[in-house]
Amino acid sequence: MNKHFQYVLRMGDNALILGQRMSEWCGHSPFLEEDIAMANCALDHVGRARMLLTHAGTLEDKRRTEDDLAFLRDEREFFNFLICELPIGDYAFTLMRQYLVDAYHFHLYSRLQTSSDGVLAAIAAKAIKETTYHVRRSGDWIIKLGDGSDESHRRMQDALDEVWGYTGELFAADEVDDFASSKGIGPDPHALRLDWERDVFDKLRAATLRIPEEIWPISGGRQGVHTEAMGALLAEMQFLQRSYPGLNW
Amino acid sequence: MSETEILQLLESVHDPEIPSLTIEDLGVLRSARVSGDTVEVVITPTYSGCPAMDVIEADIKKCLTSNGFGNVLVTTRLAPAWTTEWLTEKGREILKKSGIAPPSRCGNVNFPENRIIECPMCDSKSVELLSQFGTTACKALYRCQTCLEPFDYFKCH
Ligand SMILES: [Zn+2]
Numbered sequence: 001m002n003k004h005f006q007y008v009l010r011m012g013d014n015a016l017i018l019g020q021r022m023s024e025w026c027g028h029s030p031f032l033e034e035d036i037a038m039a040n041c042a043l044d045h046v047g048r049a050r051m052l053l054t055h056a057g058t059l060e061d062k063r064r065t066e067d068d069l070a071f072l073r074d075e076r077e078f079f080n081f082l083i084c085e086l087p088i089g090d091y092a093f094t095l096m097r098q099y100l101v102d103a104y105h106f107h108l109y110s111r112l113q114t115s116s117d118g119v120l121a122a123i124a125a126k127a128i129k130e131t132t133y134h135v136r137r138s139g140d141w142i143i144k145l146g147d148g149s150d151e152s153h154r155r156m157q158d159a160l161d162e163v164w165g166y167t168g169e170l171f172a173a174d175e176v177d178d179f180a181s182s183k184g185i186g187p188d189p190h191a192l193r194l195d196w197e198r199d200v201f202d203k204l205r206a207a208t209l210r211i212p213e214e215i216w217p218i219s220g221g222r223q224g225v226h227t228e229a230m231g232a233l234l235a236e237m238q239f240l241q242r243s244y245p246g247l248n249w
Numbered sequence: 250m251s252e253t254e255i256l257q258l259l260e261s262v263h264d265p266e267i268p269s270l271t272i273e274d275l276g277v278l279r280s281a282r283v284s285g286d287t288v289e290v291v292i293t294p295t296y297s298g299c300p301a302m303d304v305i306e307a308d309i310k311k312c313l314t315s316n317g318f319g320n321v322l323v324t325t326r327l328a329p330a331w332t333t334e335w336l337t338e339k340g341r342e343i344l345k346k347s348g349i350a351p352p353s354r355c356g357n358v359n360f361p362e363n364r365i366i367e368c369p370m371c372d373s374k375s376v377e378l379l380s381q382f383g384t385t386a387c388k389a390l391y392r393c394q395t396c397l398e399p400f401d402y403f404k405c406h
Binding site for chain 2: 033034036037040041043044045046048050051118119121122123125127133136137
């Protein structure tokens, strides 16, 4: 498969699938301001997915549109990180996943602003401003709830322990990442990891949370091998276009 | 018809979320070019997922076709990325009159604590952040500690 296409597609899939998960909270968050904040952040992710998938579509011969890519691919053709597709769980789990991915996106999009792919650089210039707000918000919650009541601390620690094994995949370089970094399209995942770890370790310590032991990383998303949660997510997200092909608002 | 005349026509196109602002005030309108009966209008989106952009595109088309253009092409240009610096002076005044504090001129998303945000109702600088995310993606929610009114703040981007 065309590696440039694959690289942009993966990023689009991360934004789309995480945005879909976050939007599940719309109308169900613990209180009104948080509901609005979560829905706003979800919108940023879905908006970013539209730009990335549109761009990906121009990089392959099939000339698929953003909608073709979002709604007409099967599970094995999605290449998001597994961490993005995990069910929302309780609010502690949602916020922990969000912070870990926001911190990753912060360093990723910072670097992508100088990508040799001009469209990707332009998308990154927009995304980095949004992500700066996202990571500030999710990072504040990590501190407030981690260093909060006994129950909030316990829930945040449980969430961290549960999700930690999925973070290794964020930095596992394969031939697509090697291609992207050799062409100046994307950053070197190892350098990204060092920046991410510095931020994340500081934040977790400040939140009085225990950083889990190094564990066997759970991966597969980038090969199209997903968790059992993915099928149900796609069924809900794609239902309308699958049942009524070409339907418009 | 010249670019200036087209842009004048487009002064009737407003932001659907803040209807007192035109798309010119908002700074999303980049240029317009005519060849034959085709006109190409270039816009730059404010936020990645801004639902207003689709409405703005449709309104531009409606405005120009009703003024006799057979073919209206709206092109989205991503680079350079839109920034709140592009809000016009008139746009900033309209925001304030609508009860929305205009974005700080520091233009930097990283140092909110250094910003000087004024209450749009009483101009007090003593304000507190209620929520980083307000009624739309572009706004945060603040409260004035002088007049006690909550208000929207148009975030720096
Ligand atoms: Zn006031």
